[in-house]
Amino acid sequence: MQRNVLEYLEATAPRLPDKVAFSNGADALTFAQLHRAARGIGTRLAREGLDHEPVVVFMEKHPRSVAAFFGVVYSGCFYVPIDEEMPPYRVELIFQTLNPRAVICDEKTRPAVEKLGYAGLLLDYSDAAETEPDDGLLSAIRDRQLDTDPLYIVFTSGSTGVPKGVVACHRSVIDYIEQLSATLGFSEETVFGNQTPLYFDACLKELYPTIKFGATTYLIPKSLFLFPIKLVDYLNEHRINTVCWVVSALTMISGFRVLEKKVPEYLHTIAFGSEVFPIRQFRLWRKALPEAKFTNLYGPTEATGMSCFYHVDRDFAEDEVIPIGRPFPNTGILLLTGDDRPAAPGELGEICIKGTCLTMGYYRMPEKTAECFVQNPLNDTYPELIYRTGDLGRYNERGELVFVSRKDYQIKHMGHRIELQEIEVVAAMHPEVAQACAVYEPEKDHIRLYYTGGAEAAALTAFLKEKLPRYMLPNRMEELERMPLTPNGKVDRKALAGE
Amino acid sequence: MEELLDILKSLHPDVDFEHCDSLIDDKILDSIDIVSLVAEINDAFDVAVPAEEIIPENFNSAQALWEMIQRLDEA
Numbered sequence: 118m119q120r121n122v123l124e125y126l127e128a129t130a131p132r133l134p135d136k137v138a139f140s141n142g143a144d145a146l147t148f149a150q151l152h153r154a155a156r157g158i159g160t161r162l163a164r165e166g167l168d169h170e171p172v173v174v175f176m177e178k179h180p181r182s183v184a185a186f187f188g189v190v191y192s193g194c195f196y197v198p199i200d201e202e203m204p205p206y207r208v209e210l211i212f213q214t215l216n217p218r219a220v221i222c223d224e225k226t227r228p229a230v231e232k233l234g235y236a237g238l239l240l241d242y243s244d245a246a247e248t249e250p251d252d253g254l255l256s257a258i259r260d261r262q263l264d265t266d267p268l269y270i271v272f273t274s275g276s277t278g279v280p281k282g283v284v285a286c287h288r289s290v291i292d293y294i295e296q297l298s299a300t301l302g303f304s305e306e307t308v309f310g311n312q313t314p315l316y317f318d319a320c321l322k323e324l325y326p327t328i329k330f331g332a333t334t335y336l337i338p339k340s341l342f343l344f345p346i347k348l349v350d351y352l353n354e355h356r357i358n359t360v361c362w363v364v365s366a367l368t369m370i371s372g373f374r375v376l377e378k379k380v381p382e383y384l385h386t387i388a389f390g391s392e393v394f395p396i397r398q399f400r401l402w403r404k405a406l407p408e409a410k411f412t413n414l415y416g417p418t419e420a421t422g423m424s425c426f427y428h429v430d431r432d433f434a435e436d437e438v439i440p441i442g443r444p445f446p447n448t449g450i451l452l453l454t455g456d457d458r459p460a461a462p463g464e465l466g467e468i469c470i471k472g473t474c475l476t477m478g479y480y481r482m483p484e485k486t487a488e489c490f491v492q493n494p495l496n497d498t499y500p501e502l503i504y505r506t507g508d509l510g511r512y513n514e515r516g517e518l519v520f521v522s523r524k525d526y527q528i529k530h531m532g533h534r535i536e537l538q539e540i541e542v543v544a545a546m547h548p549e550v551a552q553a554c555a556v557y558e559p560e561k562d563h564i565r566l567y568y569t570g571g572a573e574a575a576a577l578t579a580f581l582k583e584k585l586p587r588y589m590l591p592n593r594m595e596e597l598e599r600m601p602l603t604p605n606g607k608v609d610r611k612a613l614a615g616e
Numbered sequence: 617m618e619e620l621l622d623i624l625k626s627l628h629p630d631v632d633f634e635h636c637d638s639l640i641d642d643k644i645l646d647s648i649d650i651v652s653l654v655a656e657i658n659d660a661f662d663v664a665v666p667a668e669e670i671i672p673e674n675f676n677s678a679q680a681l682w683e684m685i686q687r688l689d690e691a
Contacts, residue, residue: 340640365647574629
């Protein structure tokens with residue numbers, strides 16, 4: 118039985134040594150190069166005495182970052198990807214939570230790490246990757262490893278202002294990759310076009326099937342997602358046939374009517390997720406690629422990648438929502454009402470998840486973990502955890518699960534999961550902000566920030582840019598004389614949202 | 617031009633759009649900005665920015681955007 122994700126790479130590298138595994142169009146790593154670099158990095162880290170602890174990969178998005186991830190896994194540690202564009206304040210918060218003893222950087226990110234005042238081991242990717250692999254050392258590490266050992270930590274927005282680190286183990290990822298690959302039909306012929314950043318679990322969809330099947334992944338440069346015609350040209354140039362993108366990346370192409378002029382002609386598998394796909398836009402894609410398979414995916418980071426899927430097999434009216442369908446095999450979904458009963462057909466309930474897919478919880482946050490990963494309230498006979506997503510859903514008349522809304526102020530914006538309160542906490546740190554309220558407008562996919570206290574919009578924007586990742590920055594700022602309040606004295610979000 | 621600057625300012629109040637000529641190169645504008653900007657330009661100037669015009673050269677500065685709008689307006 119497979120216990121470690123690296124078994125995928127070890128089966129593929131000798132079989133397809135010279136095939137390109139990861140490329141960005143300019144630089145590439147073959148399976149043999151990837152395997153060699155990862156074992157070098159693993160050897161280097163293990164010689165430092167690191168074991169079962171987080172190693173930060175603070176690198177530019179590049180095929181080499183993937184080799185660094187696998188290198189960390191070879192050493193018996195777990196990788197924590199950090200985005201080179203993440204603002205310093207957020208990186209500091211993450212470092213405080215992790216207190217890492219080792220960081221891997223590249224030439225471009227080294228100054229940023231040095232500015233953090235981090236005192237531990239700082240390895241250059243190239244130096245580490247060139248280390249001669251010590252196969253005896255690496256196999257001794259592997260022998261001790263369990264499939265319940267952590268594989269990675271990814272950080273997601275936290276409502277208190279501190280990002281939460283979700284810890285996932287090998288077994289959950291192997292389970293996910295097997296089920297996802299069977300559902301979407303990945304193979305050695307698959308050519309992925311990756312859009313999502315490497316610091317979220319969304320990229321599992323490309324990374325692991327690539328090493329499992331000996332497929333190829335193109336890490337598409339982010340700048341192409343601003344210019345839809347160039348993006349389609351890139352897809353065609355590299356014969357990309359499979360994409361798992363956020364909806365806004367797909368609608369960028371269809372919304373500018375690019376598909377009328379130019380079609381990504383090799384695309385046959387299109388998965389999208391976590392956001393509503395406007396039906397009018399979806400139809401444009403359907404019309405341009407009538408033979409392609411379109412699949413809606415749904416799932417929280419806490420349940421390792423995606424949990425549910427729906428192959429779009431019928432037409433939808435413009436006011437309808439594409440369902441999230443049903444869980445992957447070996448994943449359990451419970452729909453629980455406010456008083457913890459199973460929701461009746463059509464009744465609204467909280468989507469709760471159980472199974473091997475459940476991650477291990479939040480790193481160094483036992484209370485928060487215990488709040489969200491709880492005993493299944495329908496089972497009082499043996500221990501069984503479920504993850505409460507905070508997402509509300511219902512079953513439609515066909516028995517398909519449909520996402521309806523959130524229980525709290527978490528939103529999805531450009532495919533990113535954001536706690537609106539995190540934006541408010543950070544805005545309120547500005548000396549001239551008294552109160553702040555962030556409101557999301559789904560029609561425009563805009564975040565609006567209302568605030569009081571007299572700060573200049575320009576100064577506040579600059580302040581937020583230092584502290585929040587780009588995708589969390591409000592699209593509009595508005596200063597108010599005073600915040601509208603509800604009768605019991607809370608900020609009246611509904612009034613602000615209605616403006 | 618004033619109206620265009622107002623649109624840009626509302627997206628990024630902290631940016632000096634009169635003088636910046638590296639809006640794309642310095643990653644000041646992102647994909648949602650491009651989508652918002654094109655929608656607002658279409659509305660405000662009664663033009664239809666076609667996909668062929670959505671290229672880095674046209675979005676790097678307010679001046680480049682303005683020239684594109686005028687070109688589309690004449691067409």
